[in-house]
Amino acid sequence: VTRERAGPARLLMFGYLSYIILGWILLSLPLSHGETTVSALDNLFVAVSAVSTTGLSTVDIGTNYNFIGQIVILILIQFGGLGYMTLSSFAFLAIHTNMSETQEKTTRAAFPLPHDMTPAFFIRSVVFFTFATEIVGATALYVFFRLYGVEDALWSAIFHSISAFCTAGFALYSDSFMRFSDNTGILLVISALSIAGSMGFIIIADAVRRFAGRASHFGFTSKVILRMTTILIGFGTLLIFLAEPTVASLPPAERLLTSFFQAMTASTTVGFNTIDMSTISNAVIMVLLVLMVIGASPSGTGGGMKTTSFAALIALVRSTLKGRDSVRFFKRTVPDTQLNLAATTLCCYLGCICVALFILFLTEFGASFNALLFEAVSALGTVGLSHGITGDLSDLGKLTIIGLMIIGRLGVLTFGLALAIPDETREEESDNDLAI
Amino acid sequence: VTRERAGPARLLMFGYLSYIILGWILLSLPLSHGETTVSALDNLFVAVSAVSTTGLSTVDIGTNYNFIGQIVILILIQFGGLGYMTLSSFAFLAIHTNMSETQEKTTRAAFPLPHDMTPAFFIRSVVFFTFATEIVGATALYVFFRLYGVEDALWSAIFHSISAFCTAGFALYSDSFMRFSDNTGILLVISALSIAGSMGFIIIADAVRRFAGRASHFGFTSKVILRMTTILIGFGTLLIFLAEPTVASLPPAERLLTSFFQAMTASTTVGFNTIDMSTISNAVIMVLLVLMVIGASPSGTGGGMKTTSFAALIALVRSTLKGRDSVRFFKRTVPDTQLNLAATTLCCYLGCICVALFILFLTEFGASFNALLFEAVSALGTVGLSHGITGDLSDLGKLTIIGLMIIGRLGVLTFGLALAIPDETREEESDNDLAI
Ligand SMILES: [K+]
Ligand SMILES: [K+]
Incomplete structure (x- = not known):
């Protein structure tokens, strides 16, 4: 079993x-830069951030990379995101088929998947879906950017x-989307694109x-994803609306x-922002931390633990408290394999955050507890929201965040599988049992 | 199943x-106080803290309660701790017997319990063990306190x-045990008592x-408890020794x-301290947070998620990453019921901390992010370590901490069970299935 699962994970x-x-090599070439120089570590940071679609950056993208550099970043994002969507959809299929017959039966009952798709048709569909959505989104953004009077509206719209x-959240503006904070059109198009990408x-x-x-x-999976995404974004909106002092002074519509x-x-782990993260209240930081840890949905471009894992854990808690013999969700039995995977993901996630x-805390004396906590959770969830300390990190700090972004993108579980030492065989095992 | 488990939980x-x-009534009586007055909420806070053996306090115990008040607190602690040890040992037995025959077989194989004990003998043994240990401990403390020149050495030793x-961690001194920070004898006796109580x-x-x-x-359970306690305290000691600037200037032996x-x-959730919590580094705060969340062992007087739950989760992660078909620990199979309980405990724990x-964050504007995080984790784990903000909390903040201490003592799972709404019966369920 190990070799079967560790193989693809390592690949x-x-x-x-x-x-x-x-990406690192391309971004390090002089032709990617104007007159500014970016250090090797910062180029690596941006390359990792782009491929992992995180959006954290130690340098300002809009001013430190020229048009060619920005195209390189965009290509890294595009294939990073597209590749992830394809691979994670495949992985989702693989995990759900690489099982014993009995397990497969129960799992198929719980998570029906499109049986009528060949791999080639599947990839073509994902690519078509991606480009179609992006073209529609870019067109809409172009119109709103022109109306707003943005320079280079076409490039900005495409980017x-x-x-x-x-769900990369890279912006060409140093303040992310804060300048568009009252532009309903732009924000809703961005939201629609992000949600489409994150639901997958x-x-x-x-x-x-x-x-x-x-x-x-x-x-079943679609229902869970739709339900969880709605609940998470809805609940998050409500809590921020009620608890955040920064938005309290805004007119009701803009506040909403x-x-x-x-x-x-x-929640989608896209990571744009229209309010300054370093000035928001601790209560809302808490809300954002929870949303970032839960993250987006499987088979999408977003990061985090995934809404389906969260749903499985909620089902587990409810079933245990209600004393049910089996864990059920939407009237279906969730197999133990699924529950174990979800619990393992949560444990690995917490472990990564604690170690990072x-x-x-040892390398960054200047930064506050919550700024670093926020940064680490944001990096592992490939979100990219920040208190603005990314550029001030020490070299070791930057490497730690780079590590979190890579682990976050591969998925804590995939990463763990890739590094796992194969278990001893059954024969060796029973030998040990005798010896002890 | 629900009624069987929710019944005892509610009781x-x-x-x-x-x-x-x-306890609240007794502490509110004038005869428990000297010339100082303590508000009703603060008396409730101390009563909850004593019964739950947490040790957090909004007022200084040594100066705000007279000898009678201190005796009341000590009695609340004694029966709170003793009751918990007895009840949790019973609960441990109950959970492991209230199962189907097959489950019971596997569980008994994994967690062998003393079969030859009657309930009466069991309770007598626990009480004997408690008082015997406390008398030995008090005698040793008395000797060291006398050597040190402590006033009222006998009362101090007993208390x-x-x-x-x-594992209550209430101290008669406003600085906890900071004044004894270099007294090896006193600290080792306290450590031995705390570890004995927390291992259970x-x-x-x-x-x-x-x-x-x-x-x-x-x-098996004993092995797990011994192994985990050693690893946790050993690893924690090492990390604090290496990472904490406050202890770096001490001579090696005192630093250790x-x-x-x-x-x-x-780790034992006793919660005494010899260094000021508000001055320690963020890295060590992180270490202490993890130790406090994991907590002590079942059937002891300590709080937290429990070392056995943590061990089960580690086994789960290892087995998943190694691609094993079943979760094993110390060469034994851990049944899915155990894993589900451990995962549920972790989820409930995280949920409680996030909500609290x-x-x-909404009620305490003045306190910092990490001081409140530390306070909440400390309260839920019934530890009692604090950045010193307990007395400055608002009334709502105090009530929140009171809630956490009660939930932490009952156990997040027991608390959830007590409040759980019984599940619909199987017949109603299949009715629903047909209707949808
Ligand atoms: K992102
Ligand atoms: K305590």
């Missing part, structure tokens, strides 16, 4: 690392459409099948828009 | 609440022996059985003693 890890190194759909391909495949009359209702946008940006924070 | 909750109210064994009765029962020749080796004592006090922090 995935080396694939990502190769892609990052390619931010891709950056939003891939399973939803779209299901919607298409339903639309084409091949299915009478959404599949700002609250929604900030909850959306944390311990290192960051 | 336990109401028992605790009654005991708290009794702190009980306070340590019950399962270990002792096993040790006695082994000593009496009725068992050739320690049981201080590091060990602080790791021990967090959100409330505290």
